[in-house]
Amino acid sequence: MTVIVDRPHAAARPIAPLGDVVGAGQNVFTAAGPARYANLDYAASAPALTEVADGLNSALSQYASVHRGAGALSQVTTARYESARETVRRFVGGRADDTVVFTRNTTDAINLAAHALPGDVVVLDIEHHANLLPWQRTGRARIVLAAATFEETAEALEAELAVSPAALLAVTGASNVTGEVLPLRRLSALAHRHGARILVDAAQLVAHRPINLAGYGIDYLVFSGHKVYAPFGAGVLIGRPDWLDAAQPYLAGGGATARVDADGQTAWHTGAARHEAGSPNVLGAVSIAAALDAVKGTGFELIGYHERDLLTRLDEGLDRLPGVRRLHVFDDLADRVGIAAFTVDGHAPRAVAEYLNDRHGIGVRDGKFCAHPLLARLGHPEGAVRVSFGLGTGSGDIDRLISALAELVGA
Template sequence: MTAVLENSCAPFAAVSGADLQVPLVDGTTCTYANFDYAASAPALDAVTDRIAELLPYYSSVHRGAGYASRVSTAAYEKARVTVANFVGAQSDSVVVFTRNTTDSLNLLAGCVPGETVVLDIEHHANLLPWNGRRVVVAADSVAETVRRIEAELASKPAALLAVTGASNVTGEVLPIEDLADLAHRYGARILVDGAQLVPHRRVDIGELGVDYLAFSGHKLYAPHGAGVLIGKRDWLDAGEPYLAGGGAVRSVRIDRTEWALSPARHEAGTPNVLGVAALAAACDAVAAHEAAGAVEHERRLSARLRHGLQAITGVDLLQVWNDSPDSVGIVTFTVDGYGPGEVAAYLSAEHGIGVRDGKFCAHPLLARLGHAGGAVRASLGLGSSEADVDRLVGAVELLVQDGPSWSYEEDNGWWNPVPDPRPFPDLADGSAGVGSPCATGEVSIDS
């Protein structure tokens, strides 16, 4: 595994793209500063090494007699054990591989035998799929929010409480163990959307009392198209198969189908063997980095970023609660006089800094925080450094003091430098353009 870097000015771990050079509008280039980990994290070197090791053996799984097929099958099922151990899965839990967190939550939504209680602060993936959704409006404090959840659970039976582990907008963490106890007290189970929490904090679902956990490889330094749902077997075995097809059955006749139990029940078709192997490799690497002090490193960088931005006149940091017990490396802010898309375009075009702008698939939360038009999100990860943080703070301060040195215009919700002389590499089709609505949809306001 790649050695951990001890210099606090350096990244904590090696990730792909760490030395990526990007063009600026003035004709120069600089090293890319990635502050978009919350959307998709770059691959850890340990993950790309695992993929390279497995690629020569890549073959069909579960039914092939060839040696490569046997190796691929063993790697796929070993990954299931690795992921289960990483999150402290219990003996009655099952690990189902999916495409991403959204896929996992939609899968579980088809298996829940009753109504689901959710908060209004959720990412759309944990707000929209649930049948019989009952929404609790979060309060200004975590303590009062928990009381509101209890009141809703006590008002009438619910099958599931579905909550985020950490807000994808502000990074604030909920008291998961307390919420699990609360859900169980009123006869409900609890699902944690761990998309933002798992990459930053160790989650032991056995210790926390969590019944279901979902997270994505692409946010856990394994951007190869795999996600996972982990949880109690009974609902998953009783639910309709998520996809009907090969691998999900025990036997098929023209007039009758006997479905397999989980996880095969919900993993029809040829699975993403490489993505699953990458996810397992990421779990191993992240666990090792956590043990070596990655959380403390992130907290130092987060505090440095927050304090730096707060010191700039006209910059406002978003916050849901005034008493959250913890926050992962996500800092979302606005700049007086500039729209979030314009700020993001300026940071990219003039400073080579990548952030996320928009509503972050959390429209109700942005609206209640008074920023229905969106905000700017800077998110940290294992490849982040103090130099990156200082560069971002300095760029925002320069924007407030002197304004942009280039012109920017909005086109269908997407801000671009005008003109934009930056070339695309050959592997990308520059004719579509990053601002093309057909290429991006509502990326600038919904990601």
């Protein structure tokens, strides 16, 4: 077991990447000539791990239709697709009867959950639009304004759930803007105490922290493959089956039906098939499973050490720079995944991002990160700059960023 006290300070030693990602040696053109690209935009789409690419190529050579085919390759492909569901279930600690539905992405998964929602939903204003707009469209969303601290925010959620029954509390697992990790066990207990279920948007969490649906008491969980080192537009909704079985099929079409008559009498499947009409993104699902296996093989203890050391290096570097100000949602939450957002005095976020790319070959994100209410609440309605990293990041990438920003601000 690693002994933390024996680890040198993060700023005093090199930190190597933990995983091999496709395109790690990619060169891009800058004002100073070709440079190795430093990808610090993992929160938008993480690059594919080489293990995932290898698994994809293996599956592609035997790719065929799923489920109703009698041919050998159809059976192989079906087995891979259904096995991917079980990989997801095991990875997030799902219950034996949880339904695992493959979707296009997190947004699609939450829209499916909203489609199946039987009552009101309580949601915070700090959410990514994917965990806000689908609920608002139902007309049954009750938005709670976050406070300066999580403690105050939890009290506001408690009061809202106490004043009137709600079917669901929908929360993020980790902020896509600042990386702050919310206490999910506590939120789950809070929801259940008032007779509500809880849905967790884990898009920014699954690649960074272990999750256990059964252990945490989470009823529904959603995430995207492209946030966890898998290519393609594919995502997951996993959770309790009753609401999903009671809802009308998300899409009408082949695969969702047990029987169709010419007179319009249709018998629909229950389970995942009910909401997966049409040909599914088999390779996307297989890639998600390969990515989850790779993350599990690396181990969350090692991932945690790696991210903590890089975050320490990043935070200390940003805090040394005049005019650079880091953002945070809550004053009392310290745990973060590998994300940091900041502003630079006198420089628009887009200008900072373009400078980093054009002069130094560093890719970051700028704007409002599909979280407009949160950025407005933080006093930055024009947006900010976001740095995010993962298994393919080393200390050299962080040092390049700090050096480039120091040049920008004249430090």
